[in-house]
Amino acid sequence: MIKTRRKIGVHLLWKSRFWVLFLVCALLFGIRWTKGAAYLDFYSILLKPILPGTAQKEWIKEGENIEKNIRLKLLEQDNTRLRKALSLKEFNSDQRISAAVISRSSRNWWKQLEINKGYKDGVLKGQTVIGPGGLIGLIDSTTPLTSRVRLLTDPGHQIGAWIDRTKHHGILTGMGTNRPKLIFLNKNTIAKVGDAVTTSPASTLLPPNLTIGIVQFVEEKALPSPYAIVQLTASPEAIDWVQILKDNAKK
Amino acid sequence: MPKNNNNLLIFFTIICLQACIITSPDWLKINGITPCWPVILLLPFSLKNSPWKAMMASILLGIFIDSFTISDVSYIPSLFLLSLVWSTYGLHNKKIELFLNIGLMAIFGTAFVGFSIWVQKIIIYSVLRNNWFHSWSIYVLISEVIITGLVAPFVCSWLIFAYKRN
Structure with missing residues (x-):
């Protein structure tokens, strides 16, 4: 008895793991096209509970304040020197x-x-x-x-x-x-x-x-x-x- | 109540009232405004004593109160007139210690004192003759009248009793 040849169809492609390769390629293409958006979003969601919140903000503000204070001191010194040169009343913060x-x-x-x-x-x-x-x-x-x-x-x-x-x-x-x-x-x-x-x-x-x-x-x-x-x-x-x-x- | 105790009570009441003037406690304020303490002090004294004594007391009290304020306007003229009116009216066996009578007299007295300060300020500072100052003065006057009207019956009637028993 002669065995009939099996029909050629999509199921053969499925069985030959072609689709797996296709899916992997599509995924990689998607990641490349979105520039890893999904990864990054997922990463940010994971990190959310352990992210430094207000404390970080305070550190940054403190840093900014220190910088401003230094600038203020320099400006005050400059101002005092110029006021002395113009013989104007001084604003002495020490007194x-x-x-x-x-x-x-x-x-x-x-x-x-x-x-x-x-x-x-x-x-x-x-x-x-x-x-x-x-x-x-x-x-x-x-x-x-x-x-x-x-x-x-x-x-x-x-x-x-x-x-x-x-x-x-x-x-x-x-x-x-x-x-x-x-x-x-x-x-x-x-x-x-x-x-x-x-x-x-x-x-x-x-x-x-x-x-x-x-x-x-x-x-x-x-x-x-x-x-x-x-x-x-x-x-x-x-x-x-x-x-x-x-x-x-x-x- | 023995006589000596009354003296002691009057003494401590006056000390307490003076402490209130100096410290101006927040719990005795309405809209940030304290009661008119000179009126509360002068009212019972004037009702019980002769006009001469009351007038002297008003001048001395005015000098005392003025020392706690920025010295441009004075309490003395208004207190002087009030002491004259109240002492002439007097107790004369009236049941003046009734709560509402005292309160009403204190309210009118405070309004008069406030109005006198208002007028003096306008006379001294010409720059204040505009709507901004008047709206604020009305606000202070009403608040002061309300808080004095609430506090005076308690303190004044008690002081009158103490004076009577003395």
């Missing part, structure tokens, strides 16, 4: 007195703080008081062990300030609210919302370039001169420790 707030009246008729350092510690009337965020006020009076700080927000309290971007001067006047008013000295002052307000670098009464706040609102048509409402960057209501700058005292 600071740290003090704790012992009594706070930041929303009453009088906006003031009592701090635990007095003239025995070298605090004098007129010295500048700064907190985290910038300038908060000036020393109004001192006792042997305590001092009273008149805040920038106190009604009628006036200091000279300027807008860093436009280089225009104004008088920062406390209005009782948390947002003092910056009254410009000339009519052509153009300030924008978001401009930084600092002490004037040419000031002889206050240390230069201390941050005061950010412009929140501008009234250009006001008479006799335009004004801006300034949001203070340092909040006296939340500050427990302040620093007194010794270099602008009224002796």
